[in-house]
Amino acid sequence: EAGVVQSPRYKIIEKKQPVAFWCNPISGHNTLYWYLQNLGQGPELLIRYENEEAVDDSQLPKDRFSAERLKGVDSTLKIQPAELGDSAVYLCASSLGFGTDTQYFGPGTRLTVL
């Protein structure tokens, strides 16, 4: 069974440029998460989807970050414009449902903003 797929794996951009990350969850997983992992820190939730609905986006900086999950499968996370402080690893995870279901993580996208 394929795991959570993320692309690109690495991205280097200039500040003020836009950037987008893509995630393909495990087939059949209804719940999808985007996490932010700063250097030396644990992941922190940005947004959680149940199917195509964003049910927890309280930690998403909505002035510059946006996300979508069309048709309840793949998801895209966008930053526009990027700032130096956005340099981090962006992790996508998925689970069958919410609650006790195990979250499976993708390899992440490492973003460097210059």
Added chain:
Amino acid sequence: AQSVTQPDIHITVSEGASLELRCNYSYGATPYLFWYVQSPGQGLQLLLKYFSGDTLVQGIKGFEAEFKRSQSSFNLRKPSVHWSDAAEYFCAVGPNQAGTALIFGKGTTLSVSS
């Protein structure tokens, strides 16, 4: 507020020696507890989880963890460490009835010396 503390930022263990990684949590109800491992450039992989029942939980790769409610701890152990165990280890708690996702500690980096 929910929180997870991993007191040790970095631990070095000799190959073949035993390992214990500490995790303390703050939670208002019966917690769901997890240990994840992250190798360089890889996503997080679930080692084990505790929801209820037997407080000693067995996981993959020879790891185990013990839930101690009186000490608010969920320490990870392995009787004999292998060089391939060198990685970063994250303890996490959640989700709770309010529907938040996993809350991670800051992680412990394990180095294995020969």
